[in-house]
Amino acid sequence: SGGLTAAELVDRLGISPASVSKAVAFMEAQGLVRRLAEGRRERYVIDNGVWYESIIASIRSNDLIVATAREGVRVLGAGTPAAIRLENTARFLDFLSDALRRAAEEARDVLYVGLEEEAGAHEQG
Missing domain, CATH: 1.10.10.10 (Winged helix-like DNA-binding domain superfamily/Winged helix DNA-binding domain)
Structure with missing residues (x-):
């Protein structure tokens, strides 16, 4: 409905x-x-694109963690063990965000498959 x-x-x-x-x-x-x-x-x-929007919101949250980790590297000083762990975390999460963003964009149309036919059937019925 x-x-x-x-x-x-x-x-x-x-x-x-x-x-x-x-x-x-x-x-x-x-x-x-x-x-x-x-x-x-x-x-x-619940919109048709809700899963896409949810993934994008998750990526934005991930990006905030990346920014925070990189700020931690700056504060702790590059090369310290903690800064190295934070930078590795930032690179890891940055990679995942980029991959997930690309995948979400490529898969976005899947959320709408069949809806055009359904909408047409309701208009004709």
């Missing part, structure tokens, strides 16, 4: 409103769901 309200989630899942609230807040923080205002109510929506 494109989205559900908190009351609809409570009814369908058979869980408490507090559980829905907590789960939605967690999923929203992870970029897995978004809220749409509908008058006084909110509808929770």
